[in-house]
Amino acid sequence: MANTGKITVIGGGLAGCEAAWQAAQRGVGVTLVEMKPLTFSPAHEMAQLGELVCSNSLRSNAVDSAAGLLKEEMRLLDSLVMRAADRTAVPAGKALAVDRQRFAAQLTAAIESHPLITVCRQEAVRIPETTDGPVILAAGPLLSGPLAEHLRTLTGDAHLAFYDAIAPIVDADSLDLEVIYRKSRWDEEGPGDYLNCPMDREQYERFVGLFGTAQTVPLHAFEDPKYFEGCLPIEVMAARGLETLRYGPMKPVGLAHPVTGELAYAVVQLRMENREGTAYNLVGFQTKLTYPEQQRIFRTIPGLERAVFLRLGSIHRNTFVCAPRVLDASLQLHRCPGLFIAGQLSGVEGYIESAAMGLLAGGNAARMALGEEVAIPPADTAHGALICHLMASDPAHFQPSNVNFGLFPPLAGRKIPRKMRGQVRAEQALQRIRQWRRLFSEDQEEGSSSSLNPQ
Structure with a gap:
């Protein structure tokens, strides 16, 4: 060469x-x-x-x-x-x-x-x-x-600067698989590649309400938050209205339960983080909540009550x-x-x-x-x-x-x-x-x- x-x-x-x-x-x-x-x-x-x-x-x-x-x-x-x-x-x-x-x-x-x-x-x-x-x-x-x-x-x-948030990762062994079901959106055959945590209306509205008083990591005085619309923190989306998450990362469409056929009111999806399947990423749950608040709120998700977090979310400034x-x-x-x-x-x-x-x-x-x-x-x-x-x-x-x-x-x-x-x-x-x-x-x-x- x-x-x-x-x-x-x-x-x-x-x-x-x-x-x-x-x-x-x-x-x-x-x-x-x-x-x-x-x-x-x-x-x-x-x-x-x-x-x-x-x-x-x-x-x-x-x-x-x-x-x-x-x-x-x-x-x-x-x-x-x-x-x-x-x-x-x-x-x-x-x-x-x-x-x-x-x-x-x-x-x-x-x-x-x-x-x-x-x-x-x-x-x-x-x-x-x-x-x-x-x-x-x-x-x-x-x-x-x-x-x-x-x-x-x-x-x-x-x-120009905006802020890009990182989603949490959970230990697969800490998930309640009696509540969580496996399915990819719209897939009718096969087990699916995503784990799904279903919520009924009451659970969903209670979950969204938790963000209203949750503590977030404060920005520095010189920082002006300009979030990228394609990667909004979960709490920012929740603040835009009760139904926002149901039309975003928690959209239940195409995720009917593979056994019962029931369609949940909202769904939190978990995506495999590594080839061994020992860790899962909370899809669309990038966040700037404090670490204690993340654990408190995300453990109210059905199936994640005893979740062990391998990585919690964080936020950082991006420059371009x-x-x-x-x-x-x-x-x-x-x-x-x-x-x-x-x-x-x-x-x-x-x-x-x-x-x-x-x-x-x-x-x-x-x-x-x-x-x-x-x-x-x-x-x-x-x-x-x-x-x-x-x-x-x-x-x-x-x-x-x-x-x-x-x-x-x-x-x-x-x-x-x-x-x-x-x-x-x-x-x-x-x-x-x-x-x-x-x-x-x-x-x-x-x-x-x-x-x-x-x-």
């Missing part, structure tokens, strides 16, 4: 690992700077690269959904994150969820064993000059103070740049050509979206290091739709977004039934990404010799 050019990647999360992999697979030398285990952010605890700090779910794996389509495009573009996710998947119905320990181990082994990647375990307090080669900042939404201030200086614009104001379509900073912003810092939300921005930044940084033009994905692909969101959003009201079909250009031609639109979009997008891959990944297959450690 020829070693031509070099780049620096700051941050060893999903975006940083993906960016480093993409560049190295193109024959470009990479220095990956990661502060763990010397320093940890408030939300991290593992020394390994690619740590998942919130849910272990990467959302839908169905290709006719926007999230599933993005994953399939990433697979076609030789995504390291998708290789690791597919090899460490745990049962989760139509979603792709992973064993987070094995997932991080896979990513770490692949990055550390790549002949063109050097992992430097130290905290970056400044962004390197791009005169020595392109730089990819993928330090994540919790990047350290000095680095954040340096980025603020380079952008010439204040950061105002992409439509400071970035170009290749994710380079306008004021500093050669500096790419990847991951959640770029203004996307979600594990896979962050990794996808790392994939694009890594590939284009490598192209730049090799003296080639950057390549922008077509707008009617999932990758391109995310780039369009970053570029075309109103800067005055910019907020991060998960991938969704609302970001895509309108479907042209004949009128397509609503149920078929996802499939049609997927077929078109995958055809387009295969064509674009020849440009974006040219010479990659010829130069690539490293493979993901299957252990």
Whole structure:
């Protein structure tokens, strides 16, 4: 594998690992700077690269959904994150969820064993000059103070911030399986991949009422809570009205009891956290309640009366740049050509979206290091739709977004039934990404010799 050019990647999360992999697979030398285990952010605890700090779910794996389509495009573009996710998947119905320990181990082994990647375990307090080669900042939404201030200086614009909450995890052995039943939403056959805690109306209304007087972790005086609508704390949703949770994470639709056929008034779902099934995540129960309040309130859920919490929920601040104001379509900073912003810092939300921005930044940084033009994905692909969101959003009201079909250009031609639109979009997008891959990944297959450690 020829070693031509070099780049620096700051941050060893999903975006940083993906960016480093993409560049190295193109024959470009990479220095990956990661502060763990010397320093940890408030939300991290593992020394390994690619740590998942919130849910272990990467959302839908169905290709006719926007999230599933993005994953399939990433697979076609030789995504390291998708290789690791597919090899460490745990049962989760139509979603792709992973064993987070094995997932991080896979990513770490692949990055550390790549002949063109050097992992430097130290905290970056400044962004390197791009005169020595392109730089990819993928330090994540919790990047350290000095680095954040340096980025603020380079952008010439204040950061925007919102707050992302983490859901609790419970020990499977502490669950009451005489009350809880196994079923995936709408699945009529098979045992199902989710555990379901049913509530009648009285139980539900009593449960929602508990949030009214519950204590939450106070924010610092300088913090202004701007919650991401796709990941609201459970208590924030409860405060929006009595029925809000029944139309959100506690929706009972499609979850009739497999034996009695009874449909509960509301349902709390638990998703397998690891491959062994010894731990379960409370789906949609991200929270900023104090630890004692979490245990008090969540143990009123039927089947969780004696729950042992392996991890309680918490909240942390996320930071991102105002992409439509400071970035170009290749994710380079306008004021500093050669500096790419990847991951959640770029203004996307979600594990896979962050990794996808790392994939694009890594590939284009490598192209730049090799003296080639950057390549922008077509707008009617999932990758391109995310780039369009970053570029075309109103800067005055910019907020991060998960991938969704609302970001895509309108479907042209004949009128397509609503149920078929996802499939049609997927077929078109995958055809387009295969064509674009020849440009974006040219010479990659010829130069690539490293493979993901299957252990």
